[in-house]
Amino acid sequence: MLAVHLGESEKLSMGALQKATLAKMPAGMGILEYGYKVWEDWSHKNLVIWKLLHSDSSMTADELRLYRDENLAVLVRAGTDDQIEAFSNTPNGTLFFLCHGDYPVRIGQFTSGASPRTNEKEGWQRRYRVFKEAVKTELYTKNSKKWMPGAQSTFKQVGAGDLAFFEGNLLKPYFETDLAELAVWADEFNKSECEEATPTPADNGAEINKNSKPTALGFNRIYYGPPGTGKTYTLMRLLESDYGADVVSAPADGIALVDAGPAADATVQRYSIVTFHQSYGYEEFVEGLRPVLNGDGETDDVAYEIRAGVFKELCHKARQAPDLRFAMVIDEINRGNISKIFGELITLIEPDKRDPLKGNAPPLELALAYSGEKFSVPANVDIIGTMNTADRSLALLDTALRRRFEFVPLLPDVRAVKDAGELNDPPLAGLIVKTSAGDIDVRQMLMRINERIEVLYDRDHCIGHAYFTLLKKEQNEDKHFDMLAGIFRNRIMPLLEEYFFEDWRKIRLVLGDNQKNDVNARFIAESDALQDLSSLFGSDHGLESYTTKRRYTVQPAAFANPQAYIGIYKPLA
Template sequence: MISEFKNYIRNCAEKFGAKADSYILRDNTEISFNTKTPGAYLGLVEFEEGNSGVYHDFSFVVFPSDEEMHSLIVTLGIGSQGFKNDYSLASYPGLRRLFKKVTNENGYCKTDFSDIESSLPKKFLDLIESDYLKKSIIKYKDVLPACQIVNEPFGEEGKKIIEAFIAAYAKLRDWPSNKDHRKAVSEALEPFLETETIDDTEEVKNLLNERKYIVLQGPPGTGKTRTAKNVAEKIGAKTFFTQFHAETSFSDFIFGIRPDTANEELRYKENLGSFSEALKYAVEHNKEKVILIIDEINRANLSNVLGPIFYLFEHKMDVSNVEIEIAPNFKVKKLPENFSVISTMNTADRSLAVVDFALRRRFAWYTMKPKIIKSRNFFNEDFIKIQEIFNWYASSTELNLQPGQGYFIAESEDEMKNRIRYEIFPLIKEYLQEGLLSNAKEEFNNYFSTRINLSLFE
C-alpha cells in the first residue's frame, strides 16, 4: 500500500511540474514500522538535501497511521534543522493564506510559518484517533506549520485534500513551467479556493434595515459609491449626496451662514447643510424613505463636522430626553425611522487619521473587496495577475491597497493598456516608494515590463 501511495505522490508532483532534479521522495516508513518507532513518514524534500539524514526548509510530508494507511496526516513541514533558504518564503503572507484554505476543521495552520518553536495545539492533537499517528506528529510538533488529518486517504475527498497540499507545495516551489502544469495546479486547488459570490447591494440593503447607519469601506475601484446609490435606488429612497474633504466643516454639513452675493450690501443668509436638508426632508415626509450618502467620510475632521449630532447616531435609540438643535427652529430628540446614512471610506488613503472608535460603534462597517465581475469589458487576466501578487506578498493591512475591479474595465485592449500605464502603474509605483509591498517589487516589475513594456525602476 505504501509503495502504491509513493507512486501516487510522485505522479502528482510530476503532473504539477516537478522534474527529476526538483525533489527527493524520502521514505522512512519501513524502518519505523518494523521497529515500532513513531515518526514514519513519506516526504517530498528539496533535491539538495539528499536521500537521508536531517534536512532544512519546507517539504511536503505525509505521516501514515499504519502500513495499510487507514488514515494519515498531510503536512507542510520544516526540516528539523530549521531554515537555510526558505526563511524569507516563510514570511510571505500568501503562503499561510494558501495552506489555510486547503485545511478544514480537521486541520491546523500556524499564525506564523517561520515559527519553529511553538507546538501544535492540544485541540488539534485530540482530533487524531491513531495513537501511533499522534506520537509521530508529537515528535515533529514544532516544525509542522500546516497539518490536515485525512481519515479516508484513498476516497475521493481524501485524494482531493492530498492533491491540494501537493499542488500548494508545487506553487511554493514554483514547479509549474507550462500551461498544462499551471492548469493542473489550479484544478487541484480550485475546490478549496472558491469564494462565495456575494451580492453587495443585497447584503448592504439587508444590513441597512438592521443598523440604519453604515460605512462601506474598501480599496479604490471596488464600487462603494455605486453600491450605496444602488441600495438607495433599490429601496426607492429619496437620496441626498455629499462628499467630504479636508475643508468640510460643521457649517457645510449641518448649519451655518454665508454671504448673500446677490445683494449689493453685505448680508448673510442661513445655510442648511446636506445633513440638515436630508433630515428635514425625512421629518416632513415621514412615509418616505430617505438616505444620505456621505462619500469619503474619513477625509474630514469628523469631530468638527458632526458636532453635537454625533449623539444622534444610535440605531436603537428609542427614547431620548436630550434635544439637539440642528438649526434655528429645528430641533430633534432622535433621528426619524425613515432616515438612514450610507458612508464610504477608501481604505487605501493612508494620509487619513484613524476613525474615532466612538464613531465606529455607531456605524456598521461593511468591507467591499476587489472581485471578478461578469462583463465582456472586464479584463480578467490582468485582474487575476494583480490579485495573485497581492494575495502572496501583501500583509493584512496591505491587502486594503489592492486596486478594485473598476480599474480593469475597458472597451478595448488599447484602453486597458492605457489604464494600466496611467492608473495602475503609477499607483503601484507610489506604494513601493512609500515602502509598501516591498517584497512584491520584482513581481510587479515583471508584470508591467511584460504587459506594457515599462519598468518600475527606470
C-alpha cells in the first residue's frame, strides 16, 4: 500500500517505505488525516469490490427476503461460466455490493467458501457479514457498464479504472461511505471469522455430518410494536419458510425423528413456542425439579427428578441436526422476569459464545443450576421474541436483554403504495367501504386516528392495521360496513377506553367528534354542563359549570352512521 502511494516500483523494506511516506506528509496535516489520505490513494487504484445481483426474475420475494435476513449471497444458474467461477474462487474477505434488481441494497464481505445450493434451484451460495446498508432506496439508472446494478451481469468486478466513478455515483450517494473506509474495513478482516468448508468430527460423541454446510451463527431478534401490527403473522411466515412445519406422527420422545432423519412424508418441527408471564421461570425454560410418584398407590412417596425445560430440549434437537436451523419463539417476552428465566443463559446466547458445531470445544460452557451439567447454546438455534409495546415500553426492558437482541419494529402499515425494494404489499391500500352515504377510506381513517394518538399519548399505543384486514378478506362488499361497525364497537372503542383511562375528552379528539357538526355522527356525546346541572340539582344549585365535570355517553347509533367514520379523517360541514 505504501509503495503504491509513493509510486515506487523497487522493492523497499517496510522501514524505508514508512520513512519515505512520512517525508511526503504535507506541512500542517495531522498524522491521522495523512494516514487516511494514504488509504484513499491506495483504494482508488487497488480496492477489489464486486457487484452481486439477486434478481426478482430468478428469485421469489420470499427468497429475496430470506437470503437478505440470513446474510446469504446466492448465485443461480443464470450466471455465465466465468461469473460462476469468479463467485466460487473469490477469496474470503472480498467486498461486494448486493443489488435487488436495479436497487443497491447493502455492502458485504464474504466469510465462507461457496457451496452448492440445497434446494431444487441449481446454484451456489456463500455467507457474508454486512458492512453498510443502503441509505438511499432510489432506482440506479446509470447502467452503462456491466458492474452497475441494472446491467445484465450477476457477479462482476468493478474495474480499477472505474473506482472513482463507482465512489462518486454509487458508493457515496447510496451508502454514505467511500473507498478509503472500505479499504480500512477490508484490511481489518479476520480470517478466524470465516466458516470452514467442512466441519471436523466432534469429540463429545455427537454425530456431525461431514458433508454438511457451515453452521451460521444464530441470531437473537425481537419483533415489537403496538397491538395489531402483524407481529404474529410475520412470525408465522418466518417459521413456515425457515423452520419447517409440524412433525407428522411424532415419536414419543420428540427427538427420535431428528436422530433418525425424517421420513419421506414427514417434516421436522424445528421450533418451540412459549409465552412468558410473571410465573414463568428457569425451571420451565432451562431445567428444574419435577415431582414424580414412587409406585402406583395414592399414598406413595413423592420424589423429585431433574427434567429439561423447553429451551434445553430444543438445543438437544439442534445438536443432532447441525445442517438445520431451529428457533426458540418467545411470545410476550417483555412480560417475564428475564433474569429469573434465562439465568446463566443470558451470557451463552450471545452469538460469539455459541457452539459452532464444528467438533471443537465451544467458546464458552457454563454449569446448569440444577444438574451441574456443562451446557452451551448451539449456533443453529435462533431466539425470536415478540413484545407488545402497549403493555410495556421498550425502554423498560432488562438492559442485559437489550444488548443481546436486535430489535425489529413493526408499526401500523398505512402505506398507499408499495415502495421500491419492499417485499410486502400495503395491507390497507385501496380498502374502501362503500355505503349509500359515501365511501369510507379505511387507510386514511386509521392513519388520522394514529396521528392523533401519537400526539395525545405516544407511538407505542397506536392501533394496528390488522384490526381491519378482515375487511379485505371478505369478498361480499355488502357486509363490509357492518363488519367495520362491529370492529369499532367491540375492539377499537374498548382499546381507546383502556389507553386513555376513560378520558372521554381525549377519545373524542382521537375520533374527530369535536369537528363534527352533525351530533348524530359523534361516537361520544358531550353534555352541556350548565343544562346538566340544572336538570340534576334544580335552578338554585349554586354550582359553577367550570368547577364540575362534563358527562360523556357513547352513542350506539353513531356506529351505524357512515358519516361518523368519514368525519374521522374528513371534517364534515
